[in-house]
Amino acid sequence: MTDLTDLGVAAIRDGVAGGAFTALEVAEAFNANVAAAQGALNAFIVATPEAAIAAAKATDAKRAAGETLGAMAGVPIGMKDLFATKGVQTTAASAILEGFKPEYESTVSQKLWDAGCGMLGKLNLDQFAMGSSNETSAFGNVVSPWRKPGSNAPLAPGGSSGGSSAAIAARLCPAATGTDTGGSIRQPAAFTGISGIKPTYGRCSRWGVVAFASSLDQAGPMARDVTDCAIMLEAMAGFDPKDSTSLDLPVPNWTAALSADLKGKRVGIPREYRMDGMDEEIVALWEQGKAWLRDAGAEVIDISLPHTKYALPTYYIIAPAEASSNLARYDGVRYGLRDLPDGAGLQDMYAATRAAGFGPEVKRRILIGTYVLSAGFYDAYYTQAQKVRTLISRDFTDAFASCDVILAPTTPTAAFALGENSDDPLAMYLNDVFSVPASLAGLPAMSVPAGLSSEGLPLGLQLIGPAFDEQIVLNAGLAIEARAGFGARPEKWW
Template sequence: MSSELTELGVADIRDGVADGSFTAREVAEAFNAQVAAAKDLGAFIVETPEKALEAAAAVDAARANGETLGSMAGVPIGMKDLFCTDGVQTTAASHILEGFVPQYESTVSANLWRAGAGMLGKLNMDQFAMGSSNETSYFGPVKSPWRKAGSNTALTPGGSSGGSSSAVAARLCPAATGTDTGGSIRQPAAITGTTGIKPTYGRCSRWGVVAFASSLDQAGPIARSVRDCAIMLEAMAGFDPKDATSLDMPVPQWEAGLSADLSGKKIGIPREYRMDGTPQDILDSWERGKKWLKDAGAEIVDISLPHTKYALPAYYIIAPAEASSNLARYDGVRYGLRDLPDGAGLQDMYAATREEGFGDEVKRRILIGTYVLSAGFYDAYYNQAQKIRTLVARDFEQAWAECDLILAPTTPNAAFGLGEMQADPLAMYLNDVFAVPASLAGLPAISVPGGLNSDGLPLGLQLVGKPFDEQGVLNAGLAIEQRNGFTARPETWWA
């Protein structure tokens, strides 16, 4: 029974608990066992089996009393270690926050607990969400459950939400939270054969989420299906007066509104996304996606997003600049690591703490960000990047006159080997080339499985929608999901 329960997604668990097919405790115990047996994946930094069982007990008691159950009742999830959790260590996968135990709950996690979800543990990630391969974590890399055909090489699960994507793909949890600054939900979902959605900027509160780039960071779910993402996003979202960027508007009923009928919809294909060197497997997947959407009733139209080629360099100026400001608070004074050499003064403590606490990639981005914000280069770099951001957003606004949604590959490649790109940061940054434009414009975007490449590894298809049109994005994702019929899964080698 326990192995059967871990094959279920969010909707099936919620419905099964509600109708008495099984108890929330049975579900929690089954997933706790999965997590405990999968340490080789490195997906969890902290395991919290007792939290999962506590939440399950509350759900079972509520059902026994005839109370109305929440939309996530009985569903144990993984929580990316960027979300502050009351009484549970939160580190952003960094040594500088090791041992930090918040005395408050992030708004997103509080919303999920209120909906009846339980926590299996805190998921590994790239340090401070800076990375595309989950190799920058102080606690070690996360491994993808996938392997190339005929190879035992350890592969990346993507990043920064690599612990989330790996755990969902390996059936360690039915769903997990992620955050997306420049593709960190969509890219890991794509290369692990899972589904992930970044909502419109402001849909989910950033309060209690460790900040990387405040004008870009947005929470969202990674799950096994479009329906599961809709259910979980509905529970996560909502206005929060503690977050000045939170959208003060009702949360739509995305699950109830799901429909794979795209009659009357126009799907834009941006010509600028056909980049030199893109593997044929990616292009073939893109072509299949067009056919699936056309079969669902949509019309395929060519569009132009002319400033696409400038989006990635603009992102890697804006995001490090904001990171430089946000990470200034980690100084050894208030919380986390403190390195105080003998006879050292205050400035020495700052320097020693940050040198010891931050990883190389975090230091690299702080240095870049501090440089582009400096008096001599602010106008030349930061201001120019903000102008590019405006032009990228304007490209999308003009495209909506011709189409309702945009279809593109999620990533320029399938999963690569751990260590393969560590020596070349620029090559690593290119993993986000298709994902970054939607982030700069604050648009909703989903990645759904698009099939396997010639090595037997998952590829993702990305759908980008108009502001606040998560429903349209989810519906188009559902149309692809139904026609693709993606059932591939990795062979279990980690337990």
């Protein structure tokens, strides 16, 4: 029999429902992989094998009783440690929240448990989701399961959802939750050869998700392929009255409508994404992506997104500004770390707690955010950035008047080595150059694996759709997936 950990969401769900194997057998197989890989990959902050076993037994009991099973019954998943999980430590990979066990469940995680999923554990990430390489976690770096042939140098799994991407690529889980503020689902998916979709802003509830930048944060699924992402997104999405930004719209049946036939569709190629000094392998892959979509029946046209060059600086004003506001709640008073020096007053306690609990990247972004919101600079930076954000969003609206979906690279390079960019924040921020514009506009965007670099590392292509139209993004992703035939996986060394 095929190793159960080689199966994806659809195969596990259908196998359990059909009696080919039990949910308990699946959970035990993945639990074993998680335990075996933890020392080498550090993908999980907390493993919860007992939770996965309990959910599996519940699914098997329902099947034995002839009851209707959920849409993801029997599928054990990883939960990014940004989602509150009742009674299970939730840290956002920060020392300031170490030991914090919420008394409530996030809306997204509850939806997944209701759909029949079990939790294998809480996945590592960049601290407070701030990073592109999973090197800012207070619980240590996540190491990508991929390596360059002939090299033992550890590679970045991308960020901030690096624990999620590494765990899926290494077969520690068939799927995982991610969050995407400026590319944190798509970039790690591209780095590790998996699929991931950031849905339209508001499609998945943010209630119970530790906030980074509230107008940008969006939860989404990460999985082996496009179909698995569609199944999981259906389970995660839906209106939530507890989230004021939640979309009050029915959840479409994306899985049933999946089609790789793009006849009559137009694919836009933004000329501004062709940047000076781009890696030639990325350019070649982009050209190949155009050819694949033409083969699927689409017409490929050039479009313009003229304000693209302002997207990165706009993002790195708005996101830190919102972060500095959101992170003010971590003060050592109600929960998490408290550092109270002898004879200290309240302000001293705030300062000591934050100094000890926040990492360097989080402090950097809080300082930037506080600066751009300060008197005398608010209009010059934050207000101006919001105006530019509107222009970036309008560019996409204008472009979608002439095309149905946009094709672009996901990242400017393949995965880099851990430590390679850690001393240069600007070099690290440039990893998000292709992913940030869609985030600023709140649009659905997906990365699908499309090939390998000359060094044997995964490369992804990005698809961006109009607001509320995840279907065209998934369908175009499916068309690329079918033609790319990406079957590469990391050679096991851990």
